[in-house]
Amino acid sequence: MSFKLDANIWYRRFWGVVFLLGPIIGASQDMINFEHITTDNGLSQSDINAIYQDKKGFMWFATHDGLNKYDGYDFTIYKPQINQPESIGSNLIFDIVGDQDDNLWIGTTGKGLNYFNRSTEKFIRFQHDENNKGSLSSDHVIKVLLDSKNRLWVGTSKGLNMLDLKKMKDSAVFEHFYPEINSNEIFSRTNSINSLYEDDKGHIWTGTAQGLFKILRDKNGDQYLQSVNEAIGLPKTRVECIGSDNFGRLLIGTGNGVYVQMAGPDSTKIQKFHEGDFNKLLVDNNNHIWFGTNEGLLYFKNTNKDNVPILENHFKYDSRNKFSLSKNIVKSLFLDKTGIIWIGTNGGGVNKYDPERKQFRHVRKSLDPNSLSYDKIRSMYEDSNGTLWIGTEGGGLNMLKKEYDDGTYNNFRVFDNIQRTFALTEAFHNDRKILFVGAENEHGLYILDITNPNRIKEENIIKAEDVDTSVFSLLTDSQNNIWIGTYGGGVQRWVPNKDSKQYTKDVFINSPSNPLPAK
Template sequence: MKYIKSTLAIIIFSLLCLTDVYSQEISFNHLVTENGLSNNSVISLYQDAKGYIWIGTRNGVNLYNGNEFITYKSHKSDPNSLIFNNIQKITGNGKDEVYFMTPKGVSALNTTNNQFTTLIQGYIRAMHYHKDLYVTKDSHIYRHNGKQFEPYYTLNNCSNIGALYVCDDYMLIGTEEHGLFRLDKQKKLTQLLPKVNVINIFQDSVGRFWIGTWENGLYVMDGNSMKNYLHTESDPKSISSNFVRSFCEDKQGNMWVGTFNGLNRFNTHSGTFSCYQKSEREHSLTHSSIWSLLCDEQGTVWIGTYFGGVNYFTPQYQVYHHIQVSKVEAEGSVSRL
């Protein structure tokens, strides 16, 4: 029995190692301006209630139905168009509205009548939807009451709020200079991380929070514990950059982390990272700087790059079963959005 257990342990360990080896051979599919994308700098991604993929760029937003793009842009002569073309974040109410955050304000699109309205003007730095729409401007948080935005909370003597995540009982607030805070329903404020520039906050399926920072790497908050992952030049299994921008969780429960220098897959068994970057290989990433990530309902992972458009693949077929999916098969899975 002892021999069998030892043999099984060796097999499991070998399979985990093989997974990391084969994961380097992911075949990424690409969507760029030649395919109809309005711009190759993809800053934000979102899947709406109908299953369509919204792709926010520096020059308009694109609705992708699996076969073609519909592009929406700001038009000065049309008050019912986007407020601005630089789309920094996209979210929605899970029904008939999609929200677009830009440096000049937030636009809402009613998907029933296909008409835009401007909800708020000014430099909006963060946005999150949980039962209501929340946005931040400078050090102020606003909540939409169904008709307009109203003040919700202000961080006194604090820097700009650059990240926001709202839960039932509290919200996490990430700032540019003063770290991470938790604000409960009684408006009690607790500082969780000091003096880091928080870029993004993501909650996974088991309740952990993944916190991306500018220059300070990745923080993972699990209950009351906080662990920091930093890039180490001498360690190829460390995170590939300390500039951490985006996250998504695939259908197998593995985390993907977008950084300034590469896409990372976090191995929950070993606590290490596998990195994917642009190379000369035909189906590699089109650009190594990752801005946005999304795992859609079908399990496809979408990757928004700084200058290489959108890359996408399905981890279930490539990372875990080591099968190279053809472009025709991959596009077929997207068309069933």
């Protein structure tokens, strides 16, 4: 005979799973699972300085030992080859960007800017030449940015360079930018470019050890670099990352905190909203903000243009959790075309997180005496009081009252007298709430009055009469009848008597001599 699963059973079982899944949003870091890609998976080295996705969907990773291309399964590694000038110039890769033809521009340490032709699989090196004023200003390239006008901006240890790809033919002529005369004193302390950013208005911003600079034009139309520290209220501090949110507000990550440009009449001014040393920032598809630091990954909710972003979570490496961040030093962040966030660490390879993917929290027995009593789960049920009941196969019956459900799942109370609990249901009888517990033993059914959850005691669990075999399934139907599935004893139906605490009990067993009529 075939049986159809009753909708009430499905609802109770499914809701039990959702109960554990639901509180994930906004909860602690162990509820986020990071996928790790390491040298065990083929990555050439574990320090990830930059991440990029090309138009074909391949992921590219800049490491301290070569350029890595990843197709989701396998890696292709590009490293310098002896006596092969068309190989990549250096194995120390700092940044990657693609152009309109999906070719790559790669910033290296020691071998300048490398151009990778995807069709020929060959590299061309652009390096500093003392005898060529139009060459790159330094062979130590830190940042590379392709702007909306098809201009390539190259930040080096000795200033900012620009290569107009529209005008580039047989040779490359780099234009060099120097700060305005009034900020020479500031800029001369270091020419190193830490970050580059183009905003939605096409403005180019540059982060340096002495603060924030912006490309402006003078009255003759010539471009120059100008410090904007004083204009926006930024102290003279190292700027490591620049971006903007979906409200159009400028975001600045520094060695002395992170700042946001506030809306209003004084919209040019910025406001610090968190202390710390920040390496990298990323705004996700929901306008929330992720910051990479030397102390882990910070996640800020960002829902109101009139308020500063609010710290929601701080993710760190945890040796006890294999799904935690792989290392604490986060040097690169990238949002791919599908919304997945890629995190590059120092020493821990690549981490992946998909915000749209449902995350399951693992609730298990731990050293905490109030944790789940046993990991082998046979039944789950939430009663009408909001109390969660979890039956285990060998660890008793776990009870979590609604008032103690703080999301940690370390406030369980355990009833040991029913070691192997396989089924749970609730029924109402004469204004009382009764929990029925099915177990695997010679007394398979137990009854507990749960009307007042504050008065529940283990000694109040009563063995039910007339059930002398294991009970593996229970159901309360729409008429408040209790259906009891036993092991070898058939199915029982208990119909509550309105005028007493008793039940009228029917037993349905298999009888070959009296089969059910065919329909």
